[in-house]
Every structure is written in C-alpha cells, then in structure tokens.
Amino acid sequence: MxxxxxxxxxxxxxxxxxxxxxxxxxxxxxVLLIERSELTxxxxxxxxxxxxxxxxxxxVARLQAYTVSLYEELERISGQSCGLHLTGGVxxxxxxxxxxxxxxxxxxxxxxxxxTELITPSEAKAMFPLMDExxxxxxxxxxxxxxxxxSGTTHAYAKAAKVLGAEIELRNPVKEITQSPDGMWTxxxxxxxxxxEHVVNAGGLWAREVGRMVGLELPVLAMExxxxxxxxxxxxxxxxxxxxxELVGVIDFKGEIYTRQERQGILLxxxxxxCKPWSPVNTPWDFGHELLAPDLDRIAPxxxxxxxxFPAMERAGIKQVINGPFxxxxxxxxxxxxxxxxxxxxxxxxxxxxxxxxxGVGLVLANWMTQGDPGHDVFGMDVSRYGEWATxxxxxxxxxxxxxxxxxxxxxxxELPAARPQETTPLYDLMVAxxxxxxxxxxxxxxxxxxxxxxxxxDIPSFHRSNDFAHVAxxxxxxxxxVGVTEIxxxxxxxxxxxxxxxxxxHLMTNxxxxxxxxxxxxxxxxxxxxxxxxxxxxxxEGRFLIWGSLGASKYxxxxxxxxxxxxxxxxxxRFHMDLVGLSVCGPKARAVLAKLxxxxxxxxxxxxxxxxxxDVAAAPCMVNRITYSGDLGYExxxxxxxxxxxxxxxxxxxxxxxxxxFGMRALLxxxxxxxxxxxxxxxxxxxxxxxxxxxxxxxxQKPDFIGRAAAIRERDEGPRRxxxxxxxxxxxxxxxxxxxxxxxxxxxxxxxxxxxxGYGAPRFDAAGAEVAKPDPARDGDWRVVxxxxxxxxxxxxxxxxxxxxxxxxxxxRGEAGLFEVEIMGERRPARIALEPPFDPQGERMRM
Ligand SMILES: Cc1cc2nc3c(=O)[nH]c(=O)nc-3n(C[C@H](O)[C@H](O)[C@H](O)COP(=O)(O)OP(=O)(O)OC[C@H]3O[C@@H](n4cnc5c(N)ncnc54)[C@H](O)[C@@H]3O)c2cc1C
Numbered sequence: 001m002x003x004x005x006x007x008x009x010x011x012x013x014x015x016x017x018x019x020x021x022x023x024x025x026x027x028x029x030x031v032l033l034i035e036r037s038e039l040t041x042x043x044x045x046x047x048x049x050x051x052x053x054x055x056x057x058x059x060v061a062r063l064q065a066y067t068v069s070l071y072e073e074l075e076r077i078s079g080q081s082c083g084l085h086l087t088g089g090v091x092x093x094x095x096x097x098x099x100x101x102x103x104x105x106x107x108x109x110x111x112x113x114x115x116t117e118l119i120t121p122s123e124a125k126a127m128f129p130l131m132d133e134x135x136x137x138x139x140x141x142x143x144x145x146x147x148x149x150x151s152g153t154t155h156a157y158a159k160a161a162k163v164l165g166a167e168i169e170l171r172n173p174v175k176e177i178t179q180s181p182d183g184m185w186t187x188x189x190x191x192x193x194x195x196x197e198h199v200v201n202a203g204g205l206w207a208r209e210v211g212r213m214v215g216l217e218l219p220v221l222a223m224e225x226x227x228x229x230x231x232x233x234x235x236x237x238x239x240x241x242x243x244x245x246e247l248v249g250v251i252d253f254k255g256e257i258y259t260r261q262e263r264q265g266i267l268l269x270x271x272x273x274x275c276k277p278w279s280p281v282n283t284p285w286d287f288g289h290e291l292l293a294p295d296l297d298r299i300a301p302x303x304x305x306x307x308x309x310f311p312a313m314e315r316a317g318i319k320q321v322i323n324g325p326f327x328x329x330x331x332x333x334x335x336x337x338x339x340x341x342x343x344x345x346x347x348x349x350x351x352x353x354x355x356x357x358x359x360g361v362g363l364v365l366a367n368w369m370t371q372g373d374p375g376h377d378v379f380g381m382d383v384s385r386y387g388e389w390a391t392x393x394x395x396x397x398x399x400x401x402x403x404x405x406x407x408x409x410x411x412x413x414x415e416l417p418a419a420r421p422q423e424t425t426p427l428y429d430l431m432v433a434x435x436x437x438x439x440x441x442x443x444x445x446x447x448x449x450x451x452x453x454x455x456x457x458x459d460i461p462s463f464h465r466s467n468d469f470a471h472v473a474x475x476x477x478x479x480x481x482x483v484g485v486t487e488i489x490x491x492x493x494x495x496x497x498x499x500x501x502x503x504x505x506x507h508l509m510t511n512x513x514x515x516x517x518x519x520x521x522x523x524x525x526x527x528x529x530x531x532x533x534x535x536x537x538x539x540x541x542e543g544r545f546l547i548w549g550s551l552g553a554s555k556y557x558x559x560x561x562x563x564x565x566x567x568x569x570x571x572x573x574x575r576f577h578m579d580l581v582g583l584s585v586c587g588p589k590a591r592a593v594l595a596k597l598x599x600x601x602x603x604x605x606x607x608x609x610x611x612x613x614x615x616d617v618a619a620a621p622c623m624v625n626r627i628t629y630s631g632d633l634g635y636e637x638x639x640x641x642x643x644x645x646x647x648x649x650x651x652x653x654x655x656x657x658x659x660x661x662x663f664g665m666r667a668l669l670x671x672x673x674x675x676x677x678x679x680x681x682x683x684x685x686x687x688x689x690x691x692x693x694x695x696x697x698x699x700x701x702q703k704p705d706f707i708g709r710a711a712a713i714r715e716r717d718e719g720p721r722r723x724x725x726x727x728x729x730x731x732x733x734x735x736x737x738x739x740x741x742x743x744x745x746x747x748x749x750x751x752x753x754x755x756x757x758x759g760y761g762a763p764r765f766d767a768a769g770a771e772v773a774k775p776d777p778a779r780d781g782d783w784r785v786v787x788x789x790x791x792x793x794x795x796x797x798x799x800x801x802x803x804x805x806x807x808x809x810x811x812x813x814r815g816e817a818g819l820f821e822v823e824i825m826g827e828r829r830p831a832r833i834a835l836e837p838p839f840d841p842q843g844e845r846m847r848m
Contacts, residue, residue, distance in 0.1 A: 006030040007198035007369065008187055010174050010210055013044040014150065014354040016202030017157035018362030021074075024164035026370040031166045032196075033158070034189065036173040037288060040154045042204035043326035044354060045289060047150040048227050048269055050249060050258065051356040052089060054105065054142060056410070057380035058112055058739050059687070060333060063360025065112075068144055070359040071153070078159035083149025087260065089249030090124045091140045092131070092309075098253055100463050101409050102140040103826035109142075110741040110777045110823070111788040117141045117777075118826070127248040130235055130266070130312045135254075145249050147260055148355060157358075173285070177213040183343050198344040198369055205325060206283050207335075207349030214342060218335060218383070219390035220350040221399040222278040222325040224292055226299055227269030229262055231317035237264050253407045255305035259313075266313060270302040271406035278325035280396055294321035328352045330390060330398030332406070335383040336361050337368060340559040347383040357381075373526055377687040384555035387577075389443030394419045411461035412737040413468065421445045425489045425581050426644045434662060437468065441490040442551045444578070447664040449475065463825060464734045465794065468666060475663035476670050476796040480632060480839075483587035484663040485651050488636060492554040493576040494547040494561070500570030501543050507706055508564060510690060510699045514539045519610045519625055523684070523695050524560075529711020530686045531693055533557055534678075538612035538625060546612070546623065548636075550680040564707075581641050583648055584668075586634025588848065589658040594624075594635055596654040597647075609847045618650030629668055631675030631837070632845045666793075673802045674795035674839035676726040682738060682791035683724055683804050691720040692806070722787070723812035724804060726834040729792075729822050731801035736792035736824055741778075741785040742805055743821040743828060751786055751808035786811060789822060798838040803831070 006028055009016045012035030020033045035041065051068055055061040071082045093099040102118065109116040119141050121133035127141075158168055176188040177199065187194045201218075203210035211218040239247060247261040259268040276298065279287075296303075307314040329335050329350035334357060339345045348365050351357050360376075367375040379385060390398075401418035415438070421428065423444040432438065435457040436447035449468045451457035460467045478484055496505060506513050511522035516539045524533030533553065538546040549557055554575060561573045585593055594602050600615045607613060611626045620643035628634030639647055652660060669679075678684050683693060690699045690712050700706075701713050729736070744751070778785040792803030803822060811819075815835040821828040840846075 002193050002195050004195040005032045007200060008194060008196040009033040009200040009202050011035065011202035011204055012039040013042045013202065013204040014154045014358045015204065015348050015351045015361055017154050017161065018358040019200055019202055019348050019365050020166050021157045021161040022362035022366030023369065024161045024166040026366045028370055029165035033168045034172055034174060035170050038170055039158055040151050041288060043324060044150055044154050046291060046322055046324040047355060048267055049147045049150045049355055050260065051148060052142065052145040053114065059377040060380045061112055063376060064356045065144065066363060067356055067359030074156045074160050077163055078156040080152060080156040080159050082153040082156050084146065085246060086146040087246050087248045088141065088143040089145030090127060091251045092124060092136045093138045094136050094254040096137065097409060099138045100825050102138065106140055107741055107823040107826060108739040110785050111739050113778065115143055115777055128250050129239055130310045132309060132311055135309045150355060153355060198346060200346045200348055202348040204349065205327060207327060209283055214345055216339060217392060218349065219330055219386045219395040220327050220335060221280065221395050222327045223399065223403050224276045224278045224323055224325055226294060226321060226323045227267055228321045229267050229319045230265035231319050232264035233266060233312060233316050235312045236261055236266065252309055255309055256302045256407045257306045266316065268306060270299045271403060272299045272302050273404045274298050275400055275403045277396060277400060292323040292325065294323045326352060328399045328402060330395055330402060332402045334361055334381040336365055336378060336381045337383045338559060340384055340555045373528060377685050382556060384559055387442055387555060389422050394422055411463060413459045413466050414461045415439045423578060425487060426641050427487055427648055436664065439665065444490050446490045447487055449664040449666050450662050472666045472670060473796040475661055475667035478659060478661040479587045479663055479667065480797045482658045483585065483589035483593055483655050484661045485583055485585050486663045486668060488584045489578060489581040490551045491582065492549045492551045493580045495574045496545040496547060496571060497543055498571040499543055500566055501545055504566060504571045505545060510706055512700050512703060516541055517612055519612050519627055522698050523690050525690060525708025525712060526686065527708060529689055529708040529715055531684045531688050531690060532560065532686050534680045534684050536627065552681060578641060580638055581644050582636055582638045583651060584628050584634060584636050585651055586628045586630040586632045588633055590634045592658065593651060593655045597650050618647050620647050629677065630671040631677060631840065633848050670793060670796045673793060674798045674837060676834060676837040678724060678804060679791060689715040689720060691715050692722050692724065694724040720809050722806045723809045725807050725812050727803045727805065727820065727822060727831045728834050729801045729803055729829050729831040731824060731829050734824050735794050735801045736789045736803040736822060738789055738791050740789040741823050742787040742789060742807060743783045743823065744786040744811060745782050745819055746784050746786065747782045751810050795838060800838060
C-alpha cells in the first residue's frame with residue numbers, strides 16, 4: 001500500500017535534517033526524510049565545518065546567530081556531539097578601504113547587538129601567532145565564530161528529529177515527482193511510491209535536478225571548493241600549550257583565504273578568482289562520498305599571498321587537499337520557501353554555509369509550512385527573489401562572479417558586470433548612447449545617472465560620495481526647477497480583473513479601493529499584521545484594476561495573490577512584467593510637456609493629483625497616473641514596449657523648450673528622500689507593522705475586514721513599539737547606506753533597544769592570557785544605540801544628507817538637535833529628526 005505523509009523532505013544533508021528536526025519540533029510528527037544514499041552523501045560530509053554570524057543582510061545574520069545558538073539544544077536532545085569549537089575569529093584588513101569595510105561591519109553589528117570589536121594587528125596576532133602582523137592595518141574580532149564536526153552535526157539534527165517523532169529512510173532515491181488533481185504529491189522512489197501533502201526540496205548538490213522533476217529550473221549551481229590540511233605545526237602546539245587555548249579563525253580578504261586550527265595543524269581554504277563550476281548542466285546521480293581531484297595551480301595565487309601573510313604555513317607539510325563541490329545561488333544566499341506557481345512545493349536549497357545557516361533555514365521553513373508564515377524577515381533567502389530571467393546560463397555566470405568575489409569588498413555604488421545585459425527595454429541603447437550609467441533591478445537594465453561623456457560613464461566604487469554626485473545633483477535641480485524624464489519599467493505591474501476583483505482587493509489591502517479613474521496608495525499586510533507589500537492601485541473601470549509595486553517582489557507578491565485567489569474564478573491576476581513599460585515625467589513644467597502630446601484636457605481641474613486616465617500620448621495608447629515618486633508635479637505614463645521609443649522621443653522633443661533632462665534612479669531616490677517617502681525592501685518590510693512604518697494614513701481599520709486588520713488595530717491601540725523616522729545628518733564625505741546604528745543621548749532612560757544580543761560568545765584574551773572584558777557595544781556614557789538606519793543618501797535639492805530608519809516610538813517625535821547621532825563608517829555624526837519633509841512639506845507641488 002502507498003504510504004502517505006504530511007510532509008516528505010528529499011535530502012539527508014545538514015539542511016534536510018534541519019528542516020526535518022524543525023518540522024518535528026513544531027509538532028508535525030507525520031514527516032519523513034528520504035535520502036538517496038546515506039546521510040551526508042552530498043556536500044555536507046566534506047565541509048570545513050566553519051560557522052559565523054556575519055552576513056551582508058542583517059536578517060540573514062540574525063538567522064545565522066540562531067543556528068549557532070541551536071547547537072547546544074541539539075546536542076541535548078539528540079545525545080550526539082556536534083564537536084563544537086567556539087573559538088571566535090578575526091577578519092584582517094590589509095588596506096584603508098578594507099578597514100573602512102570592517103568599521104562599517106562593526107557599526108552594523110551594533111544594530112544586531114553583536115559584540116564585534118575593532119582591534120589592532122598586534123592584538124590579532126596574539127590570538128593567531130602564525131600571522132605577520134605588519135601585512136595588516138587592523139582587524140575585526142567576532143566572538144560568535146568557530147567550527148564543528150559536519151557529520152556529527154548532521155546526525156545530531158537527524159537523531160533529534162527522530163526523538164521528536166520524525167522518520168528517516170535511507171538508500172532510496174526519489175526518481176520522479178507527480179501531483180494529482182487533489183494537490184497531493186507522489187514521490188516515485190526506487191522502493192515504490194510515497195504520497196504526501198508537502199514536499200521539501202533539500203536535494204543539495206542535486207536540488208536543481210529535484211526541481212526539474214516538477215518543471216522548475218532553480219538558479220543554483222555547484223562550485224568546486226578546496227581547502228588543505230597541514231601536518232601538526234610546532235607553532236600551533238606551542239600556542240596551545242602555553243595558553244591552554246585553541247587558535248581563533250582568521251579571514252584574510254587579500255589572500256581570499258579562511259584559516260583555522262584543525263587538530264595540531266591548520267586548515268586553510270580559498271575562494272580563488274579562477275573558480276570552477278562543477279556539473280554545470282546535469283549533476284551525476286552516481287556521485288557519492290567522493291572528492292574531486294585537487295588542483296593546486298588554481299589556488300596558487302591565493303596561497304602565495306597566504307604564505308606571505310602567514311609565513312609559518314610555507315614551512316608546514318600538507319597532509320591532505322580536499323576538493324569538493326557545494327552549491328550557490330547567484331547572490332550566495334539560500335533559496336528558501338514555497339515556490340510560486342506550485343502548491344506545497346518547498347525549496348530549501350543553495351545553502352552555501354550549511355553550518356551557519358542550516359538551523360535558520362530549517363526554522364523559517366518549518367514556521368512557514370506549519371503556520372503559514374516564516375516568522376522572520378527572510379526575503380534575503382526567499383526563493384521568490386529570482387524571476388524567470390535567472391536561467392541556467394545566467395546562474396552560471398553570476399555564481400562564478402559571486403564565488404570569485406566572496407572576499408572582495410562590495411561598494412554601495414557598485415554594479416557587478418556578469419550576465420549583463422540580461423533584460424533590457426526598447427530604450428536601452430538610447431540610454432547608453434546618452435551616457436547612462438546602467439544598474440540592474442531584478443535582471444533589468446535601468447539608468448542610474450547620466451554622465452557628460454562616454455568616458456565618464458562609469459561609477460568609481462567608493463564608500464564615500466563618488467563621481468556621480470555632481471551629475472545626480474544636476475539632474476535633480478533641473479527636474480525640480482523645470483522638468484525631467486526617467487524610465488520606470490523597473491516597477492512591478494499587475495492587472496486584476498473580474499466581477500470579484502474589487503471585493504478581493506479590498507480584502508487584501510489596508511486602504512479602501514479607489515473610485516473609477518482614481519488612484520490609491522495602499523500597504524498589504526499578512527495575517528500577523530506585518531507589512532508585506534506597498535502598492536499604487538488604479539481603478540480603470542468596474543472589475544478592472546491596475547497595480548504597481550516593487551519589481552524585486554514580483555514573484556513574492558504573485559505567490560501571495562495566487563494563494564488568496566477565490567476558487568470560483570471570479571478574479572484573475574495578470575503580471576505584466578516587461579509587457580508594460582513606463583516613463584515618468586516630473587517637475588513644474590511636466591504638465592506643459594504632457595499637454596503638447598495629448599488631445600485630452602490635462603489641466604489641474606480635469607486631471608487631478610491621484611487621477612488615472614487611459615489616453616493617447618504622442619499617438620500611442622497609454623495609461624497615465626498623476627503621481628510620481630519624486631513628490632513633484634508629474635505623471636507616470638505606461639505603455640506597451642513597442643510604443644516606448646516613440647513616446648520617449650516625443651517627450652524629449654516636447655520638453656526641449658523647457659530644458660528637459662534625463663534623470664536616473666539615483667536622482668529619483670534622492671528626491672523621494674527629501675519628501676520622507678519610504679521604499680519597499682528598506683523601510684517597509686515584513687518585520688514592521690503599518691503604524692511602526694508610519695503608514696497610518698493608508699490603514700482603514702473602519703473597513704469591516706482585511707487581512708491583518710485585527711493585528712493592525714492591536715498595534716494601533718497598544719501604540720507601536722517603534723516608528724519610522726527621517727533624519728537629517730551632519731555627514732562628512734560619506735552618507736549612510738543602510739543598517740547603521742542610531743545613537744541617542746538618553747542617559748539612564750530606557751527606551752528599549754533594538755539589538756538582539758546573542759548571549760553566546762567566545763571570551764577574548766590578551767597577549768598575556770588575561771580575559772578581555774566585554775564591551776557593551778550599544779552603550780557609551782549617556783549615549784545608547786536605540787535604532788537603525790534603513791536607507792538614505794544625499795537629498796540634493798535641499799542640500800542635506802538624509803536617512804530613514806526606526807527608533808523607539810517614544811523618541812520618534814523628538815525633533816531637537818543634539819539628541820541623535822548616526823554612526824557612518826565608525827564616525828558618529830550629529831543628526832536630528834525631520835518631522836516634516838524638507839522639500840515642500842505641505843505637498844503643494846504634487847497638487848499644483
Ligand atoms: C570543501 C567544502 C568546504 C565547506 N566548508 C564549509 C564550512 O566551513 N562551513 C559551512 O557552513 N559550509 C561549508 N561547506 C558547505 C556545506 O557543505 C553546505 O552548505 C552543506 O553541505 C549544504 O547541505 P545540503 O543539505 O543543502 O546539501 P547536501 O549535503 O548536498 O545534501 C543533499 C542530500 O540530498 C540527497 N538527495 C539529493 N537528491 C535526492 C533524491 N532525488 N532522492 C533522495 N535523496 C536525494 C543527497 O544524497 C544528499 O545527501 C563546504 C563545502 C565544501 C564542498
């Protein structure tokens with residue numbers, strides 16, 4: 001008889017075992033893990049076992065901290081040792097630019113309550129005496145780092161899952177997956193069919209193939225990766241004996257090296273530039289507990305730097321070189337969550353740091369499956385963050401780029417070149433011909449700013465204001481003083497039609513739906529009352545609505561829409577993607593430009609702020625919204641791509657007499673800053689409630705029902721714990737990027753902190769062996785870290801450095817000077833809250 005389970009996890013690597021454990025811990029007993037061979041038959045068995053907390057995405061960092069804190073519980077439940085060595089680790093900077101990066105990482109760490117510390121090269125040498133400290137300018141100490149036994153840890157998850165009631169079946173590959181009309185999945189395994197409600201792809205090295213079993217091409221690729229193990233080294237033995245301690249872990253960015261103690265020797269791994277994909281198209285099913293042939297030539301340049309930085313290593317005998325494959329998504333973060341377009345097919349793959357991230361992945365996936373919500377902000381690892389443009393070859397190019405840059409500095413104004421251009425609009429070549437510096441939004445080329453000449457049309461990567469500064473300033477000024485035009489294809493656009501469309505949208509969105517010919521702005525909440533979307537909605541006619549949102553969240557939102565569609569077919573949602581493109585014309589002369597191109601009355605009386613019209617623009621059928629993100633008089637004009645060149649050319653010609661300029665995304669974002677407008681992904685994310693996000697105007701609790709209403713009312717009645725604010729900063733030559741801590745002079749008043757201390761850190765010792773007292777990273781005299789920055793930059797028209805971020809609600813109305821500081825690259829700069837938008841506080845320009 002066919003066995004039936006509530007959920008089956010495919011893959012017995014560290015990730016699959018973690019998912020199984022978390023499902024069982026969440027109360028699902030009727031769950032099975034099915035493994036092709038033995039546990040750890042993919043990449044898990046030959047991992048170097050390192051773990052750490054730091055990650056460029058603070059939400060992913062939080063989940064890494066969770067993973068590390070889980071190991072003690074796992075050992076307790078399973079009785080199986082994870083072989084934990086919590087040594088702490090140092091990241092070494094060899095240049096001032098890298099030191100800036102470490103300062104920034106340290107400052108961001110405060111936001112998370114991390115206990116990192118900036119230290120000198122000599123202090124680092126005291127913890128890892130094999131280094132030549134003269135090669136470095138500084139270091140960052142992180143106590144929450146170490147290494148473990150990969151196989152023991154995977155088995156600990158598996159045993160703990162079994163203790164909690166889950167089942168594991170070994171030596172039984174899944175060969176095919178089908179779904180019956182009732183939604184149940186059938187896994188066709190070597191030993192016969194197994195039915196289940198939910199299927200989890202934790203196939204690791206074969207995740208791509210397990211995806212293909214249901215017609216998916218997941219953006220995941222395995223890369224070869226090498227580390228070497230030395231014979232016992234006298235320097236290591238001497239350090240262990242004299243201090244009674246183990247060496248700490250070290251990351252040497254310059255050498256693309258990570259290294260740590262392994263027994264009495266050293267383990268040293270590289271992320272070499274000349275990296276190599278493994279099985280780029282098909283992964284062989286007969287690959288088992290095998291290693292790949294070492295290729296020392298490939299890592300020779302890294303070793304050369306390594307030997308210079310750690311001279312004792314050159315004298316050490318190499319005991320073994322491990323070369324094994326493991327998988328990456330294009331941005332190096334996992335692919336987790338329900339797959340859009342499929343019911344109950346869950347992804348838990350592309351986990352490149354299974355021993356830092358596996359616990360977090362298991363936790364959020366189990367939350368999602370058992371409660372309908374991940375319980376954390378996981379967009380950084382959500383499988384929906386990739387669209388159809390992330391094809392096999394795209395993934396190949398991007399994964400290689402990401403691997404080779406694993407230890408490279410990523411500057412905030414840096415756009416990476418691999419796999420470009422992938423998607424373009426019909427204006428692409430016109431924009432490039434006008435010296436546009438292009439960036440990428442969700443695979444699409446988008447103009448960022450316009451240079452005066454082709455030779456100058458490139459960003460100089462920097463943490464400081466860079467070569468675009470004066471040009472973006474010029475674009476903003478010309479637009480605000482007269483008129484500018486920009487491409488806005490990089491919005492998501494949807495059409496909702498059908499007799500049930502209005503009622504359905506009313507149930508999904510917090511705001512009331514507009515009358516025909518009008519627009520509304522509206523957040524969307526999940527059942528817990530957290531922000532999961534922010535849209536502009538137009539009612540075109542009865543039963544027909546247009547929606548604009550974040551392009552990067554296209555699949556994320558489609559997944560939600562599809563999950564909530566009524567079964568009776570009364571509502572249809574269509575995602576346009578690049579079948580609808582757009583142009584935004586803004587500035588005080590925008591109406592004069594539009595009026596020359598239409599036969600419709602676009603006077604302020606006839607075409608009001610927040611109106612929507614379908615009209616011909618330059619003879620092309622278009623939809624026009626009287627609203628723009630610049631916060632100025634302006635229009636968003638939407639058309640089929642086949643008309644875009646025509647409309648653009650006509651706008652430029654009509655605007656010539658007013659000195660119309662092309663402006664890019666950076667100018668648009670600068671203009672929204674001085675209007676205190678929030679952005680999706682930065683200020684508005686699923687960790688915030690609508691009142692926390694200061695979206696009060698767009699929440700209509702008087703509506704009888706909408707998803708998240710009860711939770712939103714609770715948040716309003718209890719008062720939000722924190723609140724979104726805009727800040728004006730006395731910055732130097734650098735503006736904020738994101739995640740910088742906000743300090744406040746609060747003395748002993750406790751407004752609540754936002755950091756989540758790990759409570760799990762390795763002690764640090766000085767050269768004499770004395771334990772170094774832990775600093776409180778969130779306190780300094782009367783000053784305390786009370787909040788964090790979500791985004792910011794330079795507001796060019798008002799000439800101020802600005803940021804948005806979150807503060808405890810009790811501080812959010814305090815507009816006085818001298819109360820706040822924002823830490824930008826290690827320097828605390830005075831800041832004050834902008835209670836009103838610095839540009840046009842009454843919003844008269846939008847309505848003029
Ligand atoms: C050399 C090297 C060093 C590394 N160092 C570190 C490190 O220091 N720290 C760290 O965190 N990570 C490290 N990693 C990465 C780490 O190994 C991976 O993140 C982790 O193993 C991913 O685990 P997984 O469960 O996703 O995949 P895998 O370990 O690949 O497991 C997938 C499992 O699924 C099974 N499977 C696949 N298809 C089917 C099917 N159709 N039916 C049944 N079963 C199936 C496979 O047999 C396999 O057992 C390293 C990797 C390598 C190669």
